[in-house]
Structure formats: C-alpha cells, structure tokens
Amino acid sequence: MSGIPSFVYVSYIHATPEQVWAALTDPEITARYWWHRNVSDWHVGSRWEHLATTDGAVHNAGQVLESVRPKRLAYTWQNWFHPDTPDSTVSFDIEEAAGAVKLTVTHADLPNTEARGDFAEGWSAVVSSLKSLLETGKPIDLSSFLPEDR
Amino acid sequence: MSDNSSLEYVTHIQATPEQVWRALTDPGMTAQYWGTTLDTDWRAGSPMAWEQLGVRIEDPAQVVLESDPHRRLSYTWHTFTPEFATSVGLDQELAARLAAERRTKVSFDLEPQGNTVKLTLLHDDFDQAGVLHGMCSEAWPQILAGLKTLVEKS
DSSP, rough: OSSSSEEEEEESSSSOOHHHHHHHHHHHHHHHSSSSEEEOOOOOOEEEEEEEETTEEEEEEEEEEOOOOOOOEEEEEOTEEEEEEEHEEEEEEEEEEETTEEEEEEEESSSSSSHHHHHHHHHHHHHHHHHHHHSOOOOOOOTTOOOOOO | OOOOSSEEEEEEEEEEEHHHHHHHHHHHHHHHHHEEEESSSOOTTTBEEEEEEEEOOHHHHBBEEEEEETEEEEEEEOOOOHHHHHHOOOOOHHHHHHHHHHOOOOOOOOOTTEEEEEEEEEEEEOTSSSSHHHHHHHHHHHHHHHHHHHHHHH
C-alpha cells in the first residue's frame, strides 16, 4: 500500500465482453489502438510484455495476477518512466451494462502522485482509443502528441 | 483529486472542436446521449432552463458562466426541484439531501490534438459530505461515452 489513491477510469463501449477481452489480450489488436503488442498466454502467474510496435522494445512487463475471461484481468505494471519505484497493479473489470460494456480500469499501488497523473493521462487516451476502434474500426492516432517513451 | 469536492473526466474524441461543441450545446444532440436539453443562448451570464424526462427546471441561479465557442464552456448545475425528484424516482430523503447541497458548476475544455479533441470535464464545488458527488461520478463516464459514440458515428 503506497497511500496514493488508486486511479479509476470508466468507459462504456458498444461491444461484447468477449470483444473487449480480446482487445485487452490480443497483441494484434492492442497494436492498433495502444501502439504496443501486449504479449502473454494470460495465465495466472505468467509473464506479460508490452512491446513497442516500432522496434519491439520491451516498454513494460509484469506478471498476470488474475485472468477470468471475459470478466476480469489484472497484472503487475512496471513504472518504466518512473524508474526505481516498486511495481504498481492494473486491473480491468468488464461488465455488461445497458446494452453496452462497462470497462473499469483501476491502477493501484501507485508509487507517487506524479506517476498517478501520468497514468491518468495515459489511460484516458488508451481507453478512448480502444472504444473508438471497437465502435468505429478507427483507433485514435495519438502518436503525434504522446512522448516517444510512452 | 482525492477529495470529494470535484471530479474530472477526460475523453478523446475523433472529431473537430466545432463538432464536440455542438454536441455539448445542441438540444437535439444532448437529448440523444444525456436525455437532457439545455435551453439557453449560450452567452456568459444568460439563464439556462434544463429539461429532463419532460420536467422543465428554471432558476435564476442556473446560468452560463463562460462561453468561448469551440474552446471552453462552463455553467452552473440545475436546482433539485420536487418535480425533478419525482420524475427520476428519488425517494423523499434523498431528494431533500440533494436540494440542500450547495450549487455545483461544470466546465468543459476542448483541446485539438491531431485529428482528435481532448475533452476535459471538471465538475466542481460539491459538498464534501454530500451525495451528489457520488451520483455524478457514476453518471459522467456514461454520459460522455455516449457523447463520444454519437459524435464519432456522425
């Protein structure tokens, strides 16, 4: 427990829970809206990696903590642009809600308020892009204004 | 931030600032994703009438605070009238609590980023011990997800 409040981001997406699950776990899909391939077998205890689509560099990695398809996924998260801090934890909850899917991203065990602010910026962009991809087929091109190392 | 006096929500929308502005101000669009229409000329200082579920809410304290077209919009929140409470099915105790809380305000900032707009909602001035903050924390992600869906498909 770091004492920093968890960051929670909620969105509603016109899709099925399976489609949202695939969007979180299929590297070919994450590459389209998240600019990284998220690679793992997604079994509890397995390693996952967040690989840049440009050069394959490992920008983040961790361990799968929970994996309940298509409802809940959780993994540890290296704060790679806040080095020398302990890993944080990211979880995704997928629920059917009013003809759509409610996706809740919770980023917990945050190392400091600066990281919390950076993750808040990042998650709003990533989840907005995921929603656009699933609803319109067109992800958001955020590459032009996100720093290279994100 | 971590207290209950305000809430912030950010979403990125593939649209122009003009399209997002229209979605925030055009009654034909707010009705679709919010079930609410806002009757005003959108000039700073102008009164606003709210209409939800057939109930019209008017109060001199409901005003446009700032209106910088395609960039920034701010207004005070509506009064919790007994007619409103009945229409949305609030029990009497909750209706009385909401009516007693201080008036809040919202602002929307629209920033173009590439071919998208970063829309930042700030809902501010909540009573820290009140119930409205929790209700709005639940509602805004759903309302603004609906706005994004509507704008991106048009």
